[in-house]
Amino acid sequence: xxxxxxxxxxxxxxxxxxxxxxxxxxxxxxxxxxxxxxxxxxxxxxxxxxxxxxxxxxxxxxxxxxxxxxxxxxxxxxxxxxxxxxxxxxxxxxxxxxxxxxxxxxxxxxxxxxxxxxxxxxxxxxxxxxxxxxxxxxxxxxxxxxxxxxxxxxxxxxxxxxxxxxxxxxxxxxxxxxxxxxxxxxxxxxxxxxxxxxxxxxxxxxxxxxxxxxxxxxxxxxxxxxxxxxxxxxxxxxxxxxxxxxxxxxxxxxxxxxxxxxxxxxxxxxxxxxxxxxxxxxxxxxxxxxxxxxxxxxxxxxxxxxxxxxxxxxxxxxxxxxxx
Numbered sequence: 344x345x346x347x348x349x350x351x352x353x354x355x356x357x358x359x360x361x362x363x364x365x366x367x368x369x370x371x372x373x374x375x376x377x378x379x380x381x382x383x384x385x386x387x388x389x390x391x392x393x394x395x396x397x398x399x400x401x402x403x404x405x406x407x408x409x410x411x412x413x414x415x416x417x418x419x420x421x422x423x424x425x426x427x428x429x430x431x432x433x434x435x436x437x438x439x440x441x442x443x444x445x446x447x448x449x450x451x452x453x454x455x456x457x458x459x460x461x462x463x464x465x466x467x468x469x470x471x472x473x474x475x476x477x478x479x480x481x482x483x484x485x486x487x488x489x490x491x492x493x494x495x496x497x498x499x500x501x502x503x504x505x506x507x508x509x510x511x512x513x514x515x516x517x518x519x520x521x522x523x524x525x526x527x528x529x530x531x532x533x534x535x536x537x538x539x540x541x542x543x544x545x546x547x548x549x550x551x552x553x554x555x556x557x558x559x560x561x562x563x564x565x566x567x568x569x570x571x572x573x574x575x576x577x578x579x580x581x582x583x584x585x586x587x588x589x590x591x592x593x594x595x596x597x598x599x600x601x602x603x604x605x606x607x608x609x610x611x612x613x614x615x616x617x618x619x620x621x622x623x624x625x626x627x628x629x630x631x632x633x634x635x636x637x638x639x640x641x642x643x644x645x646x647x648x649x650x651x652x653x654x655x656x657x658x659x660x661x662x663x664x665x666x667x
Contacts (some may be wrong), residue, residue: 349515352601353508356504356507356508357504359375360375360500360501360504363375363500364497364500364501369496372496372497372499372500373496373568374608374609374612375500375503376499376500376503376564376568377608378604378605378608378609379503379504379506379507379564380503380561380564380565380568381584381585381588381604381607381608382507382511382600382601382604382605383506383507383510383557383558383560383561383564384402384403384406384557384558384561384585384588384604385585385588385589385592385600385601385603385604386510386511386514386557386597386600386601386604387402387510387514387553387554387555387557387558387561388402388554388558388585388586388589388600389514389589389594389595389596389597389599389600390514390517390518390526390550390553390554390557391550391551391554392586392589392594393589393593393594393595393596393599393600394518394523394526394527394530394550394595395526395527395529395530395546395547395550396529396530396531396533397454397529397547397550397551398451398452398454398455398458399454399455399458399551399554399582399586400455400456400458400459400462400579400582400583400586401458401459401460401461401462401463401465401579401582402458402462402554402558402582402585402586403462403558403577403578403579403580403581403582403585404461404462404463404464404465404466404577404582405435405438405439405465405554405555405558405559405562406435406558406559406561406562406565406577406581407465407466407469407562407572407574407576407577408431408434408435408438408439408465408555408559408562409431409432409434409435409558409559409560409561409562409563409566410431410562410563410565410566410572410576410577411469411476411482411562411566411572412427412430412431412434412435412559412562412563413427413428413430413431413485413562413563413566413567414482414485414566414572415475415482416430416431417485417486417566417567418482418484418485418486423486423489424486424487424488424489424502424563424567425490427563427566427567428506428560428563428564429560430563431559431560431562431563431566432556432557432559432560432563433556433559434559435555435556435558435559435560435562436552436553436555436556436559438465438555439551439552439554439555439556440548440551440552440555442461442464442465443458443461443547443548443551443552444548446458446461447544447547447548448544459579462579462582463579465577466574466577466578466579469574469577470574476574478574479573479574479575480573481571481572481573481574482566482571482572482573483570483571484570484571485566485567485569485570485571485572486567486570487499487567487568487570488502488567488568490502499567499568502564503564503568506560506561506564510557510560510561511597511601513557514557514597515597517553518597525541525546526546526550527595528541529541529543529546529547530595584607587603587607587629588600588603588604588606588607589603589639590603590629590632590633590639591603591606591607591628591629591632591636591639591640592604592606592639592640592641593638593639593640593641594638594639596639596641598641599639599640599641602640602641603639603640606628607625607628607629610624610625610628611625
């Protein structure tokens, strides 16, 4: 059943890509590319938050690391898109591993606050390291995607679809394996997982690094398809947006990541006629989804249960008054 569903999804994606290229509207193609970028981000975040139970609040920062790595390599050294994607993924994974090593012993809310701090540190670095990142001015004239002389929005759309499928396939293979079972054991109870012989620290670091690498690849795609990046595109609000996508779609569900990303990427565009009120409508959708669908549209784990479990774990670790 799953294989058949995956085949239908691939065929539907191919039909959408072919239809958009035939229609020739750059506006709709850009919306589709942006949606695919957010699908990659949502799937990668769901790997660590939905499957491993590690609430990350700084995912957009590693998205930014990948975007800046790709932009600098392409503008200063002339690297093509096909070379900057793995380089951006490696750069984001490396930065994620370096800054995350001190946080691997943290659990529950402590880990979430640490990732929030890491995200803000990276954002401030991108904003103030003017000699490299050009600070608030950003990086302009980033080359688009070109392959054997072919270029344009149609090629951007095809490249985005291929990269998205590659990331979804990788996440699917990781989740539906013994490694995915270890991640779910870590999510349910890290102490029990450790007692069973699972190296929880290394597992956290590996899953965090893989998710950061995927976010970095999405950043490279974003840089080459927009032609301009600035630190404002990688702030805390973007991390919350991606987190909202996996909550709406369903924590731990790959299909939920896709659905949530599509809804929260396309809905603001559909409500564009409402002007500034459209974000109120989007917020209302988020609120109602949490209120009536706590497990998301295609949920494996309840977002509310995850937070409650982390709070209970935090309370168990807090020393009682009689211990002093």
